[in-house]
Amino acid sequence: MKARNNSHVHRHVHKLVEELNDLFARRGAQTSAMTIAIVVIGTIGNLFVLAAYWKLYKRKSKQLKGRYFMSHLALADLIACAVGSFVFLYFDFHRLTFRSDFGCRLSTFTAWSTNAVSVLMLLIISINRYLKICRPHQQQMTVYWKRMSLIIISIFSVVSCSPFLYFSGVRKGIVHTREFADVLDLPPHLENITLPYHQCATAKDNTVQWKIFYNILFVVQFGNMMAMIFLYVPMGKIIYEKYRQNKESRTLARSAAVSDDKGTNTATGTTCSESNDESVVHSTDIIGSTDANSRNAIDPAPVRKRRGRHHKAWNNAKNRFTIMFLVVVIVYAITNLPTFIFLYAYFENNHFRRYVIGDAHFEVFNLILSLPRIHLINNIVNPFIYGYFDLTFRKEVKAICFSIVRKPGQVCCSR
DSSP: HHHHHHHHHHHHHHHHHHHHHHHHHTHHHHHHHHHHHHHHHHHHHHHHHHHHHHHHHHTGGGGTTTHHHHHHHHHHHHHHHHHHHHHHHHHOSSSSBBBHHHHHHHHHHEEEHHHHHHHHHHHHHHHHHHHHHHTTTSSOOOHHHHHHHHHHHHHHHHHHHHHHHHOOOOEEEEEEGGGGTTOOOOOGGGOOOOOEEEEEEEESSOOHHHHHHHHHHHHHHHHHHHHHHHHHHHHHHHHHHHHHHHHHHHHHHHHHHHOOOHHHHHHHHHHHHHTTTTTTTTOOOOOOOOOOOHHTSSSSHHHHHHHHHHHHHHHHHHHHHHHHHHHHHHHHHHHHHHHHHHHHHHHHHHHHHHHIIIOOHHHHHHHHHGGGGGGGGTTTSHHHHHHOOHHHHHHHHHHHHHHHHHHHHHHOOOO
């Protein structure tokens, strides 16, 4: 009889905890909706990147040269976005009822390690761009070392994030509902009672070992960010100087064209228009120019002009790619720092932690709840950055969209 009563009480308490958990889930509905939007946008955007470069790969296009890391970064972003969003959403709906300790440890480790791969890949890209821009006549990263770098950062990410399997886990405790009376619309049967909770925590226990590990992780993250900044500063100087020289040369060319006779003016105008044509100057195809036609030319002057235009187009493309990845790094810095700062404050400040759980107003609660997942934005913006800077990628995406609109049956059902 006593066992039956205990079982009845346990079921009743479990039902009350589930009800309180649902109230928290509704309170964080805005943040959950934002997370759903992130995973949808990130999945579609990165799939477009993979599809575009798969088309280039099937055609064995020369335009793949200089784009080795872009498809790998898109795949890393796709996985990190999907895993991170799933973990946050599951946490949103099981804030007080997360009972699987193994599931908590595994999901925390997976979310951190997949994001680490994406972040470290930006550092490898920065090194590759630095060699191309600042050391063009020295040894560059070969395909072998590019592949090796991907393997190394994958192993490093898994090893460096493996301590989360030890530090994270389900935290058990007791919560009094009167702490949430001002922020939750509690029904009468939930007012002024004490209930147990099970919560998935990045740090199950705020030990000294955890603090040391997290500080090391922060130093590595900050060092990675500073390394990329130091790499892009000299690149930015070189690109700025080239753009300034190009602007001065265009100004001189226009001045010479005005003072020339009609025939020479026509020829010069043609050269300028070809140099500024979007398909040449603004192309992001980092490829060497093929001068098969130039070798057969009789007059060397047009050959030199043609080679000059190809060289200028190559430099503009190289600079455009570098600026594109610089924007990617800036977005990475803006989106990852809030996560570290929030988690550090959450673990170190008991008052802040209590404010997040129970005292914050509705809008502030959702804002604070969004801070640890802002880094997911870094995994969804890259396709939009590519679409702005990389005209070849933009062209391939347009072709994919047109094929889907015009022949949806063939696209969906083709083998």
